[in-house]
Amino acid sequence: QAKFKLTLEVPSELVALSNMPVGNATFAGPIKTVRYLESPPMSTYLVAIVVGLFEYVEGMTTKGTRVRVYTQIGKSNQGKFALDVGVKSLNLYKDYFDTPFPLPKLDMVAIPDFAAGAMENYGLVTYREVALLFDDKSSSASSRQSVAITVAHELAHQWFGNLVTMEWWTHLWLNEGFATWVSHLAVDSFFPQWNIWTQFLDSTTTALRLDSLEASHPIEVEIHHASEVDQIFDAISYDKGASVIRMLQSYLGAERFQKAMASYMKKYAYSNAKTEDLWAVLEKETGEPVKDLMTTWTKQKGYPVINAKIKGNDIEIEQAQFLLDGSSGSGMWIVPLTSRCGAYDTEKKLLLKLKREKLVIGSQCGDRKKGGNFWTKLNIDGTGFYRVKYDDELAAALQNALETKKLSLMDKIGIVDDLYALSIARQQTFASLLHLLYGYRGEADYSVLSHINTVTTSIAKISADATPALAGDIKQLLIKILLSPAEKLGWDPKKGESHLDVMLRPLLLTALVQLGHGKTINEGVRRFNIFTRDRGTSLLPPDTRKAAYLAVMQNVSSSNRSGYDALRKIYKESAEGEERLQ
Numbered sequence: 001q002a003k004f005k006l007t008l009e010v011p012s013e014l015v016a017l018s019n020m021p022v023g024n025a026t027f028a029g030p031i032k033t034v035r036y037l038e039s040p041p042m043s044t045y046l047v048a049i050v051v052g053l054f055e056y057v058e059g060m061t062t063k064g065t066r067v068r069v070y071t072q073i074g075k076s077n078q079g080k081f082a083l084d085v086g087v088k089s090l091n092l093y094k095d096y097f098d099t100p101f102p103l104p105k106l107d108m109v110a111i112p113d114f115a116a117g118a119m120e121n122y123g124l125v126t127y128r129e130v131a132l133l134f135d136d137k138s139s140s141a142s143s144r145q146s147v148a149i150t151v152a153h154e155l156a157h158q159w160f161g162n163l164v165t166m167e168w169w170t171h172l173w174l175n176e177g178f179a180t181w182v183s184h185l186a187v188d189s190f191f192p193q194w195n196i197w198t199q200f201l202d203s204t205t206t207a208l209r210l211d212s213l214e215a216s217h218p219i220e221v222e223i224h225h226a227s228e229v230d231q232i233f234d235a236i237s238y239d240k241g242a243s244v245i246r247m248l249q250s251y252l253g254a255e256r257f258q259k260a261m262a263s264y265m266k267k268y269a270y271s272n273a274k275t276e277d278l279w280a281v282l283e284k285e286t287g288e289p290v291k292d293l294m295t296t297w298t299k300q301k302g303y304p305v306i307n308a309k310i311k312g313n314d315i316e317i318e319q320a321q322f323l324l325d326g327s328s329g330s331g332m333w334i335v336p337l338t339s340r341c342g343a344y345d346t347e348k349k350l351l352l353k354l355k356r357e358k359l360v361i362g363s364q365c366g367d368r369k370k371g372g373n374f375w376t377k378l379n380i381d382g383t384g385f386y387r388v389k390y391d392d393e394l395a396a397a398l399q400n401a402l403e404t405k406k407l408s409l410m411d412k413i414g415i416v417d418d419l420y421a422l423s424i425a426r427q428q429t430f431a432s433l434l435h436l437l438y439g440y441r442g443e444a445d446y447s448v449l450s451h452i453n454t455v456t457t458s459i460a461k462i463s464a465d466a467t468p469a470l471a472g473d474i475k476q477l478l479i480k481i482l483l484s485p486a487e488k489l490g491w492d493p494k495k496g497e498s499h500l501d502v503m504l505r506p507l508l509l510t511a512l513v514q515l516g517h518g519k520t521i522n523e524g525v526r527r528f529n530i531f532t533r534d535r536g537t538s539l540l541p542p543d544t545r546k547a548a549y550l551a552v553m554q555n556v557s558s559s560n561r562s563g564y565d566a567l568r569k570i571y572k573e574s575a576e577g578e579e580r581l582q
């Protein structure tokens, strides 16, 4: 780390920003010379300058740090949401790390043409416009959420990454994994109604899918030269990284984990640290074998499937590496196992270090006789980075618990995602997956249905190839699962409905269109036709536009291009990046 003292000579009429505030500026006709205050010690990759025509909105943290969001002229109103999240994030991280924001000011800039989503330059964070700007008229609910997550992520780096920098790119996963994890913690505290931890399982399941491939890589990889680093900015660094941190935090407990993070921040402020340095602090603060445990997750690729079989009053547990191609790998992990049975207040923990182990469940899991209320679920709320395969009796009991509404949202997501992966790997049958899916009819939660949608979309594709004769029937079954919540929501937003319902509507409509549901397609086309004549119509607000666009494309062919031409015209006329993405 080094101190930086920058001077810029730029056209006088432009705004010129850098990591630190301006010390003084002198003008000589069309050129001004801007001198910035000297920075504290910082890493070279975080030095930034931004020069251009901008306007801004401004706020202040509780400790009096000035925060600004810069936008192109005329767009500063769209920066207000990010400003609010930014100020709240700085307040929260100051408390979480028990360390003040290290710089005198923070600027966030929306840049019209920017390659990455965002970059956490110290005190001068740069974003793509779609990652920072939010417009009540043209932005969707999901973009509100992704702006909040992105801002909270980049501002977490101001401490984790900028104040304490990784020693070398090998430890990149820790930077990104931690920022991803803690951004969810922040957003959950600002917007508890978003159920963001349930949505976080999207990241976990994405990583589980990638990491079940033979070609995966460990989250901690040797980087020999800085030019190699682009290759590892992937879902393994971000999503598996964040998921194993969630697993560790859940094993150690929220309070102990936070205290240790604050000690780590103080110990390594204004310098560099390795992954092992963090484990050492966590071990010292908690007395738990953090290094041995975490090394099995960070230095080897893949993860285990836990086979669970009931024998008398015990559940026999066995771990084996899970690979999507159905083969078995030789990996072994130290697994923080959790389980609940019969009710949610019976949580049990076990640190599985061996290949096999027994979980004593006794009689509190309910009545195992036919028609009884017995059930047990491993990997509670999906905090562990592993899959679970249940024997027939345990699986039937879980299906019963699902249908009698005993399971948490996160557990509902966990069992369907595990069974889906196990059936792709041919460890379970597709019939058992379809049977389980049918248990989700009537489900109304956004996150659960979002996973159901991922699974059904994939099944529809696979069955079209593998069992063309059955593909039509399978589509009808999938439509049956998604149709009733979709009909309940309809196409039109309702006053006062929740953020999650606003996000659920386009998800379901899009899924039904893609499954070829005629009524939904016709309604989408009808609304689209009105929209082409009247862009201001309330019949097609930003949230449902994508579903209508897809509906239009379902009817397009080389002899009937009119829908395609109309869509292209809309694309060309759209000024907003988000509208173009739709």
Ligand SMILES: [Zn+2]
Residues within 6 Å of the ligand: 120, 153, 154, 157, 175, 176, 179
């Ligand atoms: Zn990041």
